[in-house]
Amino acid sequence: MEDYLQLFVDETSFYNGLVLNNLVPSNLWKPLPHFFQTWLRNYIGGTLLYFISGFLWCYYIYQFKRNVYLPKDAIPTRKAMLLQICVAMKSMPWYTLLPTVSEYMVENGWTRCISRISDIGYPAYLFYLAVYLIFVEFGIYWMHRELHDIKPLYKWLHATHHIYNKQNTLSPFAGLAFHPLDGILQAIPHVIALFLIPTHFTTHICLLFVEAVWTANIHDCIHGKLWPVMGAGYHTIHHTTYRHNYGHYTIWMDWMFGTLQDPVSDSSKPAKKE
Numbered sequence: 706m707e708d709y710l711q712l713f714v715d716e717t718s719f720y721n722g723l724v725l726n727n728l729v730p731s732n733l734w735k736p737l738p739h740f741f742q743t744w745l746r747n748y749i750g751g752t753l754l755y756f757i758s759g760f761l762w763c764y765y766i767y768q769f770k771r772n773v774y775l776p777k778d779a780i781p782t783r784k785a786m787l788l789q790i791c792v793a794m795k796s797m798p799w800y801t802l803l804p805t806v807s808e809y810m811v812e813n814g815w816t817r818c819i820s821r822i823s824d825i826g827y828p829a830y831l832f833y834l835a836v837y838l839i840f841v842e843f844g845i846y847w848m849h850r851e852l853h854d855i856k857p858l859y860k861w862l863h864a865t866h867h868i869y870n871k872q873n874t875l876s877p878f879a880g881l882a883f884h885p886l887d888g889i890l891q892a893i894p895h896v897i898a899l900f901l902i903p904t905h906f907t908t909h910i911c912l913l914f915v916e917a918v919w920t921a922n923i924h925d926c927i928h929g930k931l932w933p934v935m936g937a938g939y940h941t942i943h944h945t946t947y948r949h950n951y952g953h954y955t956i957w958m959d960w961m962f963g964t965l966q967d968p969v970s971d972s973s974k975p976a977k978k979e
Contacts, residue, residue, distance in 0.1 A: 706814065709820065710812060710813070710814050712820040712821075713808075713818070713820055713906055714812050716820070716906065716907070717739075717743055717808050717812065718739070718742075720743075720746060720910075721734075721739075721742045721743055721745075721746045724746045724749055724750055725742065725745065725749070728749055729745070740805065740809055743805050743808055743809070744801060744802060744805040747801035747802075747804050747805050748798055748801040750801075750914070751797060751800060751801045751914065752794075752797055754914060754917050755793060755797070755878075755881055758877070758917065758918050758921050759790075759876075759877045759878045759880075759921055762877045762921060762925060763786070763877055763878070766925055766927065767780050775872070775926060775927065779872040779873050779926060780873065781873050781874055781875065781876040785869075785873075785874050785876065786876045788882075789869065789876060789878040789882040790878050790882075792865065792882040793878065793880075793881040793882050795885070796881065796882075796884065796885035796888055797881070798885075799885035799888070799889060800885065800889065800892070802889075803892055803893065803896065803913075804910065804913045804914075806896070807895070807896045807899060807909070807913075808910070810896075810899070811899065811906055811909075815900075816899035816904075817900065817901070817903045818899055818903075818904050818905070818906045818909065819903055819904070819905055819906065820906055821905075822905055825903060829903075830905060833902055833903050833904060833905075834904075834905070834908065836902050837898050837902050837904055837909075838954070840894065840897075840898045840902060841894045841895055841898055841912075841953070842955060842958055843894075843958060844893075844894025844898075845891055845892075845952075845953040846951050846952050846953065846958035846959070846962070848890055848891050848894065849891055850951045850962075850964070852890065852891070853947060861884075862883075862884045862886055862890075863883075863884070863887050865882070865883060865884040865887065866879070866882060866883045866884070866887065867944065867947065869882065870944050870945055871944075871945070872941065875924050875925070875926050875941065875944060876924060876925065877922070877925050878921070878924075879924040880917070880919075880920030880921040880922075880923070880924045881917060881921075892913065892916060895909065895912065895913055895916075919954065922936075922937065923936060923939075923940040924937065924940065925937050926938075928941075928968050932956075933955045933956050933957055934954065934955060934956075935950065935952045935953060935954055935956050938968035939952075939956060939959075939965075939966070939967075939968055941968070942966045942968060946966065948964065949964050949965065950964065951964055
């Protein structure tokens with residue numbers, strides 16, 4: 706068992722070295738305990754991913770394709786985007802604590818993670834991956850919905866994100882502009898799944914960071930029209946009605962639980978902030 710758990714430690718150590726060796730002087734990070742090396746790696750990786758994906762996507766839709774996807778009056782101001790960046794950066798150390806803790810639990814054998822796909826075979830891997838994604842979709846839907854329905858949670862946590870409630874205030878940088886506890890709560894189904902579903906460790910890490918890219922995408926206000934994907938067209942409605950489209954990757958949970966609002970047929974006006 707110890708030999709198998711060492712595979713996880715070796716993998717996280719490899720990731721730590723891959724990031725930190727190239728970006729941080731070795732005398733600053735190598736003396737740190739393994740847990741803090743992992744946290745620093747996740748923080749740097751998450752921050753780089755946020756800025757690279759955000760700036761590239763903003764350049765593409767606001768400059769390179771200016772007036773193609775969005776009218777000029779729907780483009781957020783630089784001040785609005787800077788505010789979103791500031792909120793996200795204040796929360797980033799806490800966001801990246803979650804994958805650090807999940808990696809710690811995996812390394813100590815507290816979860817059902819597997820190190821190699823060959824340990825269970827590709828058919829089982831694909832089956833468990835599908836179960837994992839369904840579980841995460843269900844968990845994020847209900848966590849997001851309760852952050853609206855439970856008034857103290859909305860007032861003290863989720864309202865921070867919902868100050869961006871119009872096209873000209875939403876941008877890819879709003880994707881991580883949350884109260885830190887709000888962001889952690891919405892990502893925690895990824896970690897809970899590790900205790901219930903045999904999950905490939907590397908896939909879990911990748912999916913956590915895919916979250917950052919996906920949340921940027923669904924805040925750009927561009928309706929991709931790719932069923933059943935919960936694209937930005939659906940999520941923009943969520944930011945204006947506050948009562949629809951709580952889902953994450955797909956529209957299925959909203960369809961099942963009666964909260965789906967189709968952008969094509971939407972004629973609703975922005976609701977008052979709760």
